[in-house]
Amino acid sequence: MLKAVFFDIDDTLYDTSGFARLARKAALNVMIDAGLPLSREEAYRLLREIIAEKGSNYDKHFNVLTERVLGEEKPLLIALGMITYHNVKFALLRPFPNTISTLIHLKGKGYRLGAISNGITIKQWEKLIRLGIHHFFDEVVTSEEVNSEKPDIEIFREALRRMGCRPERSVMVGNKFTEDILGAINAGMSAILVNSELSDDERDRIKREGLDVTVVQEIGEIREIL
Amino acid sequence: MLKAVFFDIDDTLYDTSGFARLARKAALNVMIDAGLPLSREEAYRLLREIIAEKGSNYDKHFNVLTERVLGEEKPLLIALGMITYHNVKFALLRPFPNTISTLIHLKGKGYRLGAISNGITIKQWEKLIRLGIHHFFDEVVTSEEVNSEKPDIEIFREALRRMGCRPERSVMVGNKFTEDILGAINAGMSAILVNSELSDDERDRIKREGLDVTVVQEIGEIREIL
Numbered sequence: 001m002l003k004a005v006f007f008d009i010d011d012t013l014y015d016t017s018g019f020a021r022l023a024r025k026a027a028l029n030v031m032i033d034a035g036l037p038l039s040r041e042e043a044y045r046l047l048r049e050i051i052a053e054k055g056s057n058y059d060k061h062f063n064v065l066t067e068r069v070l071g072e073e074k075p076l077l078i079a080l081g082m083i084t085y086h087n088v089k090f091a092l093l094r095p096f097p098n099t100i101s102t103l104i105h106l107k108g109k110g111y112r113l114g115a116i117s118n119g120i121t122i123k124q125w126e127k128l129i130r131l132g133i134h135h136f137f138d139e140v141v142t143s144e145e146v147n148s149e150k151p152d153i154e155i156f157r158e159a160l161r162r163m164g165c166r167p168e169r170s171v172m173v174g175n176k177f178t179e180d181i182l183g184a185i186n187a188g189m190s191a192i193l194v195n196s197e198l199s200d201d202e203r204d205r206i207k208r209e210g211l212d213v214t215v216v217q218e219i220g221e222i223r224e225i226l
Numbered sequence: 227m228l229k230a231v232f233f234d235i236d237d238t239l240y241d242t243s244g245f246a247r248l249a250r251k252a253a254l255n256v257m258i259d260a261g262l263p264l265s266r267e268e269a270y271r272l273l274r275e276i277i278a279e280k281g282s283n284y285d286k287h288f289n290v291l292t293e294r295v296l297g298e299e300k301p302l303l304i305a306l307g308m309i310t311y312h313n314v315k316f317a318l319l320r321p322f323p324n325t326i327s328t329l330i331h332l333k334g335k336g337y338r339l340g341a342i343s344n345g346i347t348i349k350q351w352e353k354l355i356r357l358g359i360h361h362f363f364d365e366v367v368t369s370e371e372v373n374s375e376k377p378d379i380e381i382f383r384e385a386l387r388r389m390g391c392r393p394e395r396s397v398m399v400g401n402k403f404t405e406d407i408l409g410a411i412n413a414g415m416s417a418i419l420v421n422s423e424l425s426d427d428e429r430d431r432i433k434r435e436g437l438d439v440t441v442v443q444e445i446g447e448i449r450e451i452l
Binding site for chain 2: 075076078079082083112122123125126129130134140
């Protein structure tokens with residue numbers, strides 16, 4: 001009988017937010033050295049505002065930054081920022097500690113593995129490849145392909161359909177309570193929350209509704225559960 | 227009195243075509259190893275057809291390739307191809323021999339330096355930065371910014387205007403006879419053709435019309451002319 005574990009990618013399998021923060025700060029430092037007239041703190045604050053406003057998948061944050069500060073786009077500064085951002089991000093990229101040993105453990109136990117991610121298909125595959133873990137995954141399902149985003153039930157159903165697996169035989173592992181955990185549970189799966197603290201409201205809700213969710217501090221603890 | 231030398235970028239300052247060919251072949255090898263059912267020769271022939279059809283600035287050549295061969299886009303193969311292409315291209319990237327010493331020579335002689343390129347602004351700046359030569363250029367003018375492509379006179383006029391330089395005090399260096407050489411001459415500049423063989427027709431035309439163009443085999447020879 002098939003049994004499957006699905007993983008969210010960003011901030012579940014690797015430290016997206018931490019790497020992005022370091023890469024953005026490095027990019028801003030290079031832009032400041034090349035003439036962007038802001039302090040490091042001002043630059044980072046403004047960039048975060050722009051990212052919040054435009055969304056993290058927008059690909060022209062640095063264009064907007066130079067335009068807001070200097071009244072026009074500055075190609076040299078933009079290109080310096082983009083090169084530095086990508087170089088630093090790719091140089092740092094690695095899975096969270098214990099991720100690979102956990103994936104090996106699950107394969108050894110006979111689980112099929114999938115990824116369910118809100119994001120752009122090729123970019124999500126690129127992350128798995130650059131992290132060196134794409135061979136572990138039997139299916140990778142993205143919101144772009146399915147035209148449905150977590151926590152919508154549709155993206156979970158499509159992942160289960162592709163894997164040929166029933167929801168009650170499947171577990172979703174993710175760091176976001178609403179998107180990953182509630183989404184999976186609504187689709188009939190059980191769930192494991194990692195890298196995240198529960199709020200009091202969320203804790204109450206789990207107890208009140210009897211939700212099938214386990215909370216672990218880090219991904220390696222999954223080896224003791226599954 | 228200001229005097230200026232303008233350079234084309236691709237195949238003038240570095241071996242775009244050679245690096246792209248190596249990077250594409252490396253990408254296809256990785257895609258074939260991961261299951262693309264073509265021989266290396268078939269794959270390269272098909273990719274070149276797609277590039278000819280879609281243009282070299284189109285960013286989904288590998289998507290089209292997998293779709294044509296397998297009936298649908300294959301994100302794993304596409305992402306493997308894109309990562310390999312970029313890694314190989316950036317690893318190989320360097321200016322043609324004698325480029326940097328020529329730029330230093332021209333700066334020492336008091337020339338202002340510019341680039342005039344048909345291409346996407348940020349990508350052309352990215353190339354100059356990754357080549358390590360962006361500090362040499364006082365102005366970089368792209369067809370995307372100016373909304374005019376070489377050999378149109380407009381892009382040359384805009385470059386001269388930004389540089390504050392008269393055409394008769396300016397030289398254009400490039401590898402394409404029509405785009406770089408005729409374009410510059412029509413704008414009133416003189417021209418130097420590098421990395422290119424003249425056809426008999428072109429040679430006749432230069433003589434018949436008395437065009438102010440010098441042909442050199444490699445960029446380093448410019449040190450003997452200017």
